Amino acid sequence: MQFVRAKRTISPLAELYPLPIQFYDQPPSGDISLQEFESLAVERLKLLKSVENIGIGYIRGSEPYNKKLECELRKLKFPYRIFNEEKMDDYEMRRKDHISHFILRLAYCHSEDLRRWFIQQELDLFRFRFGELYDKQQDFLKNNSLEYHAIKEEEKERYLEKMKSSFGQNWKECQVFYKVPFTEVLELVRVRKVFLRGGVAYIPHMEIVIIIQNEFRQRLSKSLALTSRSLPFIQSDERLQPLLNHLSCAYVGQDYSVQKHVGKVSLDQLDGLATKSYPPCMRQLHKALRDHHHLRHGGRMQYGLYLKGIGITLDQALQFWKSEFIKGKVEPDKFDKSYAYNIRHSYGKEGKRTDYTPFSCMKIILSNAPTQGDYHGCPFRHCDPEILKSKLQSYKVPLAGITQIMDLVKGMHYQLACQKYFELTHNIDEVGFSLSHPNQYFIESQKLLSSSRDVKKESSQPESTQRSQGSHSQREVSSRVSKTTSKTESTDIEGINIEELLSEEYME
Ligand code: SF4
Numbered sequence: 001m002q003f004v005r006a007k008r009t010i011s012p013l014a015e016l017y018p019l020p021i022q023f024y025d026q027p028p029s030g031d032i033s034l035q036e037f038e039s040l041a042v043e044r045l046k047l048l049k050s051v052e053n054i055g056i057g058y059i060r061g062s063e064p065y066n067k068k069l070e071c072e073l074r075k076l077k078f079p080y081r082i083f084n085e086e087k088m089d090d091y092e093m094r095r096k097d098h099i100s101h102f103i104l105r106l107a108y109c110h111s112e113d114l115r116r117w118f119i120q121q122e123l124d125l126f127r128f129r130f131g132e133l134y135d136k137q138q139d140f141l142k143n144n145s146l147e148y149h150a151i152k153e154e155e156k157e158r159y160l161e162k163m164k165s166s167f168g169q170n171w172k173e174c175q176v177f178y179k180v181p182f183t184e185v186l187e188l189v190r191v192r193k194v195f196l197r198g199g200v201a202y203i204p205h206m207e208i209v210i211i212i213q214n215e216f217r218q219r220l221s222k223s224l225a226l227t228s229r230s231l232p233f234i235q236s237d238e239r240l241q242p243l244l245n246h247l248s249c250a251y252v253g254q255d256y257s258v259q260k261h262v263g264k265v266s267l268d269q270l271d272g273l274a275t276k277s278y279p280p281c282m283r284q285l286h287k288a289l290r291d292h293h294h295l296r297h298g299g300r301m302q303y304g305l306y307l308k309g310i311g312i313t314l315d316q317a318l319q320f321w322k323s324e325f326i327k328g329k330v331e332p333d334k335f336d337k338s339y340a341y342n343i344r345h346s347y348g349k350e351g352k353r354t355d356y357t358p359f360s361c362m363k364i365i366l367s368n369a370p371t372q373g374d375y376h377g378c379p380f381r382h383c384d385p386e387i388l389k390s391k392l393q394s395y396k397v398p399l400a401g402i403t404q405i406m407d408l409v410k411g412m413h414y415q416l417a418c419q420k421y422f423e424l425t426h427n428i429d430e431v432g433f434s435l436s437h438p439n440q441y442f443i444e445s446q447k448l449l450s451s452s453r454d455v456k457k458e459s460s461q462p463e464s465t466q467r468s469q470g471s472h473s474q475r476e477v478s479s480r481v482s483k484t485t486s487k488t489e490s491t492d493i494e495g496i497n498i499e500e501l502l503s504e505e506y507m508e
Contacts, residue, residue, distance in 0.1 A: 014086070017094035019136060020079035021129040023144055023219055028099045034239060037103060041247055044100035047076050048121040055124055056415045056434040069128050080129045082136055106240075107247035109228040114248055116366060119220055126216050130209055137208070146215065148178040148208065159195060163202050166195040176205040184211050264311040267320050273310075277445035279418055279438045280379045280391070281364060282306050288375035293328030298368055298376040300339075302359055304346055309358035309439040314347040360437045361415050380405075380414040397424050 032040075050072045058065035073080045079093040101122070108118035133140055141147055156177055163177065182201040187210050188194040195202045203210075235241045265273070274286040285303040289295050295303065300321070307317060318340055325335050341350055348355035361378065370377040379388055385406060392402045401424040408417035419431045422441065426448055433444055 011088070011091065013088070013091035013095060017091055017098070019133065019140055019143065020082060020090070020094055020097075021126065021133065021140065022094075022098065023216060024098065024101050024223075025144075025219065027102050028095070032099065034243075038243060040096055040100040041103040041107070041243070043076060043096075044078075044104050045247060047072065047078055048104070048118070048125070050076075051121045051124050052117075052436070053434040055121075056419075056436060059411065059413060059416070060124065061127075066128060066131075069125075070132075080132050082133065104247065105224060105227050106231075106234055107244040109224045110231055110248070112367075113363060115221070115224045115228075117362060118224070119217060120362075122220060123213060123217055127209060127213050130212060141208075141212070146212065148180060148211075150176045151179055151202070159197070159202060163195045163204070167193060167204075178203055178205070178208065180211060184214065262311050262313050263316075267312075267316055270307075270320075273442075276449065277442050279441040280395070280421060281377065282438055282442075283395075284379055284391070285375050289324055293324045293326075294330070295376075296374055298370060298374055300342065301346070302364065302376040304343060305356055305358040306438055306442075308347065308356075310442055314344065314349065317343050317347070358437070358439050361418070361435065364438070365414055378414055378418075380409050380417045385409065392421070395421075395425065397421065 051069065054065060054068045054072065058068060070080065077093055077096075079090060079097055083090060104118060108114040130137065130140070179200050179202055182189055182194075182196055182199055185194060185201045185203060185207070188201065188203065188207060189196065194207075234244070270286065271290075274283050278286060282303060285295060285299050288299065289303065304317065304321070307320070312320070321339060321343060322332065322335050325339060326332050330339070344350045346356045364376070365378045365381045368376070370382050379391060383391065388409065389402055389406065392405060397405070401420065405417045405420050405424075408414075408420060415435050418441070419435050422431050422435070422445070423429065426445065428448070431444070433440070435441060
């Protein structure tokens with residue numbers, strides 16, 4: 001009897017997805033049900049939202065960041081690692097990753113804002129997963145025709161000391177070095193972390209990720225632009241169109257233009273609110289408006305929509321801007337002709353009647369950088385470090401806190417710097433939320449201040465009454481407001497119905 005050794009068959013999925021990451025160059029083929037289409041899209045969106053939140057809450061690439069992201073990927077069953085014995089489930093996860101990426105491309109290609117958000121989250125995800133490939137990184141590069149050739153031993157010996165001194169403290173012993181055109185590693189050149197010679201950068205293997213991620217970003221950005229051209233065709237499909245619209249709305253999370261809270265803030269409260277509950281970007285705009293009785297277009301848009309988001313009505317807005325502008329050089333007539341239209345426009349009462357939403361941190365940080373004479377933008381991103389320091393001093397941020405904030409700014413962690421500012425100005429140890437929007441900052445601040453008022457009221461009641469009421473709010477906020485209570489005594493804001501302001505619609 002003759003035994004023939006069974007031929008090992010490779011499943012089509014294993015052939016398609018040899019590694020847990022890819023550049024997503026080829027769209028998936030085959031049929032899926034609408035139900036699966038939707039559930040894959042929602043799962044990826046969940047993952048990308050988590051990537052965004054982790055990126056705000058932790059320093060990218062740090063150990064806690066990597067741990068948190070790994071945990072999230074594992075929980076949502078997205079591939080990120082190679083196993084010795086790969087199972088069918090692993091390939092199935094890669095298939096799901098492939099399809100869901102392409103579905104979100106359809107949903108996130110039709111505006112610059114959406115594209116920017118999508119690219120940022122996908123890039124963060126890619127960077128982490130590429131790091132997890134370890135010794136399979138070369139395979140990945142080869143599969144994607146990105147072969148970089150290592151320099152010879154002799155050349156390495158010649159420049160080793162120079163490479164070491166270019167890297168300074170970041171130097172780690174490394175065996176393999178590559179020579180690449182310096183234009184491919186501008187990030188390293190910008191922070192002087194690379195040895196350059198004749199237009200060529202010498203980089204150790206661990207820095208290759210910078211080149212790969214640039215490649216990923218370029219490819220994705222190009223593909224999104226191409227996908228957006230096919231949108232009219234996709235939007236004519238009445239099954240897909242509402243689903244894709246819904247998905248693309250989901251990225252902003254909270255809609256801060258919700259009109260439910262309109263009229264809950266009066267104009268004479270604004271100065272007090274600016275000091276206590278505005279993030280620095282809006283505090284700076286409010287002050288500039290009060291000082292100069294004028295703001296240029298970028299400032300009027302950023303601040304005007306924020307005010308709308310905190311509940312200022314159209315009539316209040318017209319009154320507020322007019323009263324300031326006529327204190328400056330603008331005649332009342334000119335205001336009515338030139339400026340009132342734009343305010344009504346931003347409230348959706350003119351032109352295309354679009355109800356504009358307040359700007360998110362991402363939008364403020366990444367677009368329309370301020371120039372001379374502008375006050376919009378994010379101070380953590382756009383201010384000169386010395387000006388930012390003196391601004392923080394004038395806001396009474398303690399010296400040690402300013403150093404912490406400046407360190408975060410230096411590392412380009414602007415939202416983390418703003419969270420730190422929140423902690424220091426509200427006298428709490430940890431914010432307990434991931435900051436992504438100036439109106440979120442306002443709401444969280446008001447929530448905190450109102451909770452501390454409740455605690456204060458309860459602690460001034462007789463002990464028996466406190467016990468009968470169960471001190472619910474005190475238990476809830478005790479850790480966060482314990483230090484705030486004493487500070488906010490003189491900063492209570494009257495007249496805002498915080499219960500309504502903090503209804504589930506605002507608080508998710
Ligand atoms: Fe404003 Fe966001 Fe910058 Fe804070 S991080 S100052 S909320 S743009």
